[in-house]
Amino acid sequence: MQARLLNTAAEKTEADALIVPIVEGQTSVPAEAQALDKKLKGAIEQLLKDREFRGKFMELVPVHNLNNAASKWTVLVGVGKLDQLDMVRLRNALQAAGRVLRKRGHRRVAIVLPKEVAARASAADLARAATEGIGLSNFDVGSLKTRHDHAVTQIDSLSLIGLNGDRNATQALKDAVALTDATNRIREWVNAPANAFTPAVFADKVKESVKGTALDLKVLDVDDMRRLKMGALLAVARGSDEPAKMIVLRYSGGRKNGPNLALVGKGITFDSGGISIKPAQNMEMMKSDMGGGAAVVGAMLAIAELKPKINVIGIVPTDQARRCGDGLWRQDDRDHQHRCRGPADPVGWDHLRRQRGRDPHRRHRHPDRIDHAHARPARHRGLRKRPGVDGSGAPGRRSRRRAYLGASHLGRLRRADRE
The missing domain is CATH 3.40.630.10 (Zn peptidases)
Structure with missing residues (x-):
């Protein structure tokens, strides 16, 4: 992504989408966007007066310019209350807006920074936060999906209006682009199977x-x-x-x-x-x-x-x-934990018992095929409270028999391991 500072007026800026951050509770159009609002025949002012856009954090309303301005769309983005606004919240709000604009197919984005927003930090911090927000929105978390619900593009160009070519802001733009490009590349790696x-x-x-x-x-x-x-x-x-x-x-x-x-x-x-x-x-x-x-x-x-x-x-x-x-024993790596079957699993256990010359299918050897790696021994399982043959909560004769056979089986296994 390329980023730059512009001194051009908002209504003359060529872009697919022109973002205007709005503070919560604001009822008048920012001075930097008033000429643009006149081109749009008061559409922004009407939205603010009718409280159809309140400027709440991450609130977003797109307005089609209908060829009345150099940009195609004007996007109002809420940044929340002014006393709570910092560069992290500004970055997050712009990142959310960038994801929406990508789904709409917008590649060229411009941001008008009103004085109320610009007064919250230095020009360099503003430039970095805005660039990082739009740059990080270029990461596609659904890149591995066979089919996207929306056509998703990349934002290729970002223009910032309202910083008046500050030298520190220009350097901050370059730093932010380098950081976001590296971050998005790593996020793709981590997202890979x-x-x-x-x-x-x-x-x-x-x-x-x-x-x-x-x-x-x-x-x-x-x-x-x-x-x-x-x-x-x-x-x-x-x-x-x-x-x-x-x-x-x-x-x-x-x-x-x-x-x-x-x-x-x-x-x-x-x-x-x-x-x-x-x-x-x-x-x-x-x-x-x-x-x-x-x-x-x-x-x-x-x-x-x-x-x-x-x-x-x-x-x-x-x-x-x-x-x-x-x-462990080489087996097919298809079980739900993405691991190979070992001697603690039923297949591996049968294999081990056959190697030792014992028949694993005899009833007194393993009454219920216990997986000793992941289940409690049968002597504990059989003695837990459950309805017995007489309908009471105490273990019945069959449950006690299973517990006795399970304990005997476990003891034989331990003695075989010691041998």
Whole structure:
């Protein structure tokens, strides 16, 4: 996205959409938009007087200009009460407006900053907040959907009116564009599914991103890490079919042999847990466990664009912390926790018992196929209160029999393990 400062009047600004922030409770048109309102035959003033637009936080009303102005649409955006307005709220309100405008197919956006809003912060802070708001709205959270409900475009151009070409504001625009571009790229990586964003893909994405920048990249593979005795990372990676990687990014903007700022981020592309498998609830969100490592890469990309006079090193160890491959018995990775079946699961348990020469299908061996990794022992399950054969809450004869057989079965398993 490109951003710039304009000294052009609002009614003469060419854009697909012209955003006018309005404070809650305001009943008159801001001075910066009065000439535009005359072109629109008092449409904005009428909306404010009739209280059809109240300026509440994130409230939005589009007005078609009907070829009466250089822009196609005028969009009134509420920024809430004036005494509560800060740059975070301004950024959030503009970000919400940007998402709506993208769905309407608008690519060129201009923002008129009234004096009431501009007085809340410096020109540089205003420029950064406005640019970040529109820039962050370019992230498409539904990019992986097969079909969108609306045609979604990217906002390519942003113009700010009302800052009068302030030098600090101009630099703030450039900084904000660099930060939002890096942020949106990382958000796309975190949003990707784990099967499409493995450690190898992570390293390839970083290689592609650093091309043409001042960053020095080095990716360590398994052999390199084994030679450097990085046993902890390699131990975690042994449970997965995906080989581990170590991504190292360097930026040398400071003096030679000067101090280094180190950024380290966790790059686990999926984490189902190790010996203790995590609960199935929200397991799909473990794809975002590499968010810390992605944030480090995004920060390094932004640093390379901003060119500060410091030395920075970014380190991202990445692998998959999930139990599959040779970590346990190799089985089909299709169960709901995205892990391979081990000896604690029924299939693996049967396999283990057959290997030991015992018939798992004999009744006294396992009366109800207990999964010892995730269920309570049968002696506890059978003794819980439930209606017995006599209709009372006490366990009946059949329940007591199941509890006795379950306890006996569990004891035999433990003795077999000790042998």
